[in-house]
Amino acid sequence: MLMTGWPGGLTERLTRFMPLKSMRSQLIASVVTVLVVAFLGINFLNYHLASNTLKQGVVERELPLTGDTIYSEIQADLVRPTLVSSQMSNNTFLRDWALNGEEDPEQVRRFLDEIRTKYGFFTAFFISEKTHRYYHFTGVSKTIDEQDPHDVWYFRVRGMAEDYEISVDPNQQQDNRITVFINFKVRDYAGNFIGVTGVGLELDALAKIVDRYRGDFRRNVYFVERSGRITLHPDSSVAYRRHLADMPGMAEIAAEVADSNRGTFEYGAGDKAVLLTTRYIPELQWVLLVEQRETTATAAASHGLKMNILIGVAAILLTGLIIGWIINRFQRRLEFMATTDSLTGLHNRQVFDIALTQAVERAIRSKSKLALILIDIDRFKAANDRFGHMVGDRVLQQAALLLRGSVRKADVLARWGGEEFTVLMENCGEAEAVKAAEELRRRIAEDLRIKDIPEIHMTASFGVASFQLGEDSAAPLLLRADKALYRAKELGRNRVAGFAGIADRGGR
Numbered sequence: 001m002l003m004t005g006w007p008g009g010l011t012e013r014l015t016r017f018m019p020l021k022s023m024r025s026q027l028i029a030s031v032v033t034v035l036v037v038a039f040l041g042i043n044f045l046n047y048h049l050a051s052n053t054l055k056q057g058v059v060e061r062e063l064p065l066t067g068d069t070i071y072s073e074i075q076a077d078l079v080r081p082t083l084v085s086s087q088m089s090n091n092t093f094l095r096d097w098a099l100n101g102e103e104d105p106e107q108v109r110r111f112l113d114e115i116r117t118k119y120g121f122f123t124a125f126f127i128s129e130k131t132h133r134y135y136h137f138t139g140v141s142k143t144i145d146e147q148d149p150h151d152v153w154y155f156r157v158r159g160m161a162e163d164y165e166i167s168v169d170p171n172q173q174q175d176n177r178i179t180v181f182i183n184f185k186v187r188d189y190a191g192n193f194i195g196v197t198g199v200g201l202e203l204d205a206l207a208k209i210v211d212r213y214r215g216d217f218r219r220n221v222y223f224v225e226r227s228g229r230i231t232l233h234p235d236s237s238v239a240y241r242r243h244l245a246d247m248p249g250m251a252e253i254a255a256e257v258a259d260s261n262r263g264t265f266e267y268g269a270g271d272k273a274v275l276l277t278t279r280y281i282p283e284l285q286w287v288l289l290v291e292q293r294e295t296t297a298t299a300a301a302s303h304g305l306k307m308n309i310l311i312g313v314a315a316i317l318l319t320g321l322i323i324g325w326i327i328n329r330f331q332r333r334l335e336f337m338a339t340t341d342s343l344t345g346l347h348n349r350q351v352f353d354i355a356l357t358q359a360v361e362r363a364i365r366s367k368s369k370l371a372l373i374l375i376d377i378d379r380f381k382a383a384n385d386r387f388g389h390m391v392g393d394r395v396l397q398q399a400a401l402l403l404r405g406s407v408r409k410a411d412v413l414a415r416w417g418g419e420e421f422t423v424l425m426e427n428c429g430e431a432e433a434v435k436a437a438e439e440l441r442r443r444i445a446e447d448l449r450i451k452d453i454p455e456i457h458m459t460a461s462f463g464v465a466s467f468q469l470g471e472d473s474a475a476p477l478l479l480r481a482d483k484a485l486y487r488a489k490e491l492g493r494n495r496v497a498g499f500a501g502i503a504d505r506g507g508r
Contacts, residue, residue, distance in 0.1 A: 089184035344400035352414035370467035371433035430466035459494035
């Protein structure tokens with residue numbers, strides 16, 4: 001008897017071929033534990049040393065820790081957009097659209113707008129190497145020119161050895177607002193460069209970090225370029241308008257500060273001594289500056305150290321949670337994409353090949369029955385050509401729905417390719433499989449319709465074969481089923497044909 005449902009047990013069998021979630025969890029937990037233990041041990045030791053050397057403790061531990069925490073938050077904020085940009089660069093729609101002549105810009109505009117809206121990015125874009133058109137989520141905004149200084153970045157990305165870069169630039173397409181861009185190279189299926197795609201993030205997240213540290217810890221946090229120009233500062237009148245050397249007391253050390261990767265400094269601003277630490281942020285190509293007045297640092301050293309322990313541990317744990325969440329989500333998406341046909345929701349060819357190989361091995365070991373049904377939608381190409389690919393897709397989806405509701409739970413139903421489907425039936429002989437195929441044929445002949453297009457009334461042809469003991473692979477079984485399907489087509493379609501001479505069934 002035919003039953004509804006998904007193939008039982010197949011998912012569990014396939015997990016042997018996929019990374020174990022427990023291993024990922026153990027790895028993330030181990031990394032977080034090592035970071036927490038190391039961080040707590042170092043800071044408890046530094047607490048005792050700081051009691052005698054408060055100033056040295058602030059310069060060497062507290063302020064650098066603030067910089068490390070901000071750096072961790074920046075890295076965490078850039079993980080998801082980097083993954084999304086990577087997926088965009090490998091998206092088959094974007095590749096095919098570019099390779100097929102960029103005929104309908106509205107298609108790629110909708111694609112970019114969906115990416116921007118779904119993930120909450122400030123912008124999303126694609127630049128074609130062939131036409132040099134700048135495709136924006138609002139449309140085709142311009143044609144880039146190698147002589148235009150605003151477009152130099154594209155030609156830099158084209159010539160770099162790496163697949164992507166993270167840069168901070170004014171967004172010319174959106175009022176020159178300062179934006180963090182993740183730029184990914186797009187290559188065709190042969191590995192040839194065909195353009196650049198990516199997303200842009202506003203600097204709101206960094207600005208919030210700056211404001212939070214200024215308010216909560218009375219520490220001034222800001223960023224400068226290697227040239228010394230201040231890029232992000234709590235005072236908006238300073239950002240992109242002042243140079244580090246113009247700030248009170250900074251003239252003598254400005255060049256050294258801007259050129260440092262990580263360092264500690266001290267300077268006088270009026271009658272106040274200021275302690276300063278720096279850290280270079282390679283993702284932004286900026287230098288992070290964290291500074292605090294010495295009087296504040298020495299008065300609150302003990303309390304500040306304790307707070308830093310709490311904040312540091314929280315930041316490490318949060319970073320671990322975020323990384324774990326992103327890895328797990330990305331892994332689940334990859335597993336789904338690797339095992340599922342995106343159009344019909346059925347298992348794909350890769351999953352079926354694995355299931356077939358395992359089923360043949362079990363049949364050989366236990367000398368059990370095994371049958372295979374190949375299904376082909378009749379005259380699908382004619383309907384597809386007449387009504388268009390969108391209608392053709394609906395036919396395939398409807399056929400998949402009918403088949404999925406008519407197979408046994410133990411059967412493996414998959415899309416074989418194009419308009420072909422396949423059903424793998426264990427513990428089932430060819431005669432039983434022919435009867436099951438006849439029921440599937442009848443169901444499709446009666447119900448495979450598109451409601452709003454009365455002209456479409458599709459049928460299907462079926463080829464059935466069984467595994468023969470003595471064989472050592474799935475190849476002969478596939479060949480027999482394919483020949484039976486061909487025979488059903490020759491006999492007039494809308495038929496079931498078995499390979500072993502069972503009477504053909506069905507009608508026009």
